Amino acid sequence: MKRRDFMYLAGMGAAATMLPAIPVWGKTIDPADMLGSIDPALKKRMADVALNAARSKGATYTDVRIGRYLNQFVVTREDKVQNIVNTESYGLGVRVIANGSWGFAATDKMDNDGIARAAELAVAIAKENSRLLTSPVELAPQKGYGEVSWKAPIEKNAFEVPVKEKVDLLLSVNDAALKGGANYANSILFLVNEQKYFASTDGSYIDQDIHRIWPTFFLTKIDSKTGKFETRNSLSAPMGMGYEYLQARPEDKINGVTTFYKGRYDMLEDAKAAAGQLGQKLTAKSVEPGKYDLILDPSHLWLTIHESVGHPTELDRVLGYEANFAGTSFLTLDKWESKKFNFGSKIVNLFGDKTQKGSLGAVGYDDEGVKTKNWDIIKDGTLVNYQAIRDQAHIIGLNESQGCCYADNWSSVQFQRMPNVSLKPGTQKKSIDDLIKNVQKGIYIVGDGSFSIDQQRYNFQFGGQLYYEIKDGKIAGMLKDVAYQANTQEFWNACTDMCDESDYRLGGSFFDGKGQPSQSSSVSHGSSTTRFNGINVINTGRKI
């Protein structure tokens, strides 16, 4: 599902309009049909049909993905349920190498003939494309794993929770927000289950069950006298978890200017806090532009990491494959080859990760059958690696893929996508208060807001949900009209302090877009609260 469709469905577009109809991106199904899965033995038989058909037509490598993608949305505003949608998308994609070139085809006709035809078409396309080939595909070696499986370590399958319970939760969130002073309250619960089967001529048959959850709300309060309005979005993170994400325990909470959530989320509590903060936002002081030391909460910093570290270290962007859409990268190969490109300060360690429990990127194996792992991308401030898949590994001297291959549907061809890219927490014990107390003139930013970055990932501008002025080591009240601008390399070199592991939290997105035709992927970014010195803050207030 694309971000645009989601915004439309959720009424989160610029106009925040009502939903006229259910958009169609899959087949809608009865909730009861969402609990089962397809027998792996049957999937293996189907996969073998494709593998054999492709081989008989001359493919030198084939992989098959059989996917059943389930989504559930519950969408509410104030005291109304606007939409409940259950969708299913089921089919098979075959990717082959023939004559040294890639070919891909997909089908939802899941009988032997339909599958064989798709495999044959993939080979025909590969042969057609090979006429325009500049150099043959070079795949990093990959051993077959035989018949294996991986299940996301969830505690409660959210699809098993009755819809009524979900509706009741969201309506109680809206009610609490309205009672707390918000004029409008929208809330959404978005659930995903990817049941994916992968098979390849390397000898892997991999069955995986992946779950994601994203509860979120957005509140608006209007000051009728001035005509001004303010919004406050939920501080939740989309997670690779089951319904247990919504069952917060005291040990999952961190107290501060508002309650922060670590691995579990208390939606009702956050909505109550948000409603109160809306009033403060309306009367907050407009920021004086200038240089400030920024303390960035993980609920905000994830997006800055995503845009300024995640994207420029995607190897396909570095090489120019995304030049016409997502852009290229300032982290060119010569900077990596020099082994001394100073990306950030010595305390900056950023790593690629496809395994962290509860993260959106966590899977057992990627979409080309590579077992997932972690690796350093920025080590002690220096660029040491990128994100690569099997046909790119040789370009950066690797003899195996980093397991970053993903397709957003059975009908989409898999390609390099961002793993979780996270900032290692500090090694010295430090709380948020420890960070704030050393700041003379600063701003503490919580939650993600407006975001924009150039196509090579140098210049960015970010906003947030809550801005607090820091004066002489103390929080001195709320600010508004805040956005900061920086250059990626300067920004990460201005990183001077961070909290320890006990503050490490994940943020993330369901809608990282790349490719033409565009595909969406889900990715998390972890960090602890972090300090950046002397960052340029602008005032975004205007009169029209």
Add this chain to the structure above:
Amino acid sequence: MAILSKEEAQAILKKTLSFSKADECEVSLGGSEGGNIRYARNAVSTAGEISTMGLAVSSTFGKKTGSATINEFDDASLEKVVRRAEELARLAPENPEYVSVMEPQTYRESIAFVPATAAINPDARAEMVLKSLQVAKEAKLEAAGFLENSNSFRAIMNSKGLFAYNKDTDISFSVTTRNEAGTGSGYVEQSFNDVKKLDTLAQTRIASGKATRSATAKAIEPGKYTVILEPLAAKDMLENLVRGFDARSADEGRSFMSKKGGGTRLGEQLFNEQVNIYSDPFHPELPGATWSGDGRPQEKTVWVDKGVVKNLSYTRFWAQKQNVKAIPPARQVIMEGGTASLEELIKGTEKGILVTRFWYIRSVDPQTLLLTGLTRDGTFYIENGKIMFPIKNFRFNESPIIMLNNVEALGKAQRSGNMIVPPMKIRDFTFSSLSDAV
């Protein structure tokens, strides 16, 4: 076959509705076929053909609605999908904002379908891409581009007898050309209903020219400048404005269209009087659907007349509640221009900046519609009516509302993506920082 004629679509919809036992039922049917080629580093990277067709049923008992979709069209499947929608409707909570399906309407015949575009095959696509690659290679540039075409149809029918059908064709092309050193970049993007209007060779030449001329860009100080926005850049800003012409969010007080103390800015002079914006599904350069998703006829609608806001769009629920006509949201948006060419606008500029396009535009403040984003793929300094030299890209922080108050001159409007917009000369456009990106 994914493209059904009006009669074929009508027959399937009629059959589907015959199975309905709900109080109200609406069925929609749509299909498309087409293909694409993606290229990068002067070689094709992926190519695909896509054909899809689907049917969606929405059944309502009282104010409880359920929806289901299917991609099989035999009688048993059609009956099954109706039963499933009805089961879901019985389980659904009541929607107090449900509005009864529409009475039958009359629509003019759409002019959006062009047979020549519908006839495009993989060879034709490859031929168009080869021309683009040839230009890039000759200019010693690296091209990355995307060419995609589709033919589609959409039809709806409801239990009150409304029936509507549209079909259209679309071809879109974009290419980025960069020099080997990575110091210059150019871009073009075009969409048409009629493939005959697309010249990938000429367009890639324009992109290549920009790439070559934008190399060795100089940095100048950020600040307020007179800018000339090429249609692509102007479109990027306008898209964000037009999406906000929504009555409900304005009435609710949470839009730039809301008025202090309540009400909306309908009837107010919000922009410079040179600004005229309308939508028209029958504009020959930008033909589109003649009805909105719920069956409302799309008519020529004036949104801004001489800078005054003339209309806002409504959902049928909100229009009923406010007791006004339910004008559907704008689809084919046209901003009128003048007669000057881009070159003439440049000629008449003492000091200014020519912007080819913007990138990564995001809303900063919904209250003022303040947007941020960056220039890209060819930004040039103008002095005494001439392009003097390429300049480094800027980040801007500007509201299209302020921008359309600062209009100095408008050039000849042309189609850019899915809008028709003129090149614009705007004073005091706010650039807030420099970017090293090329």
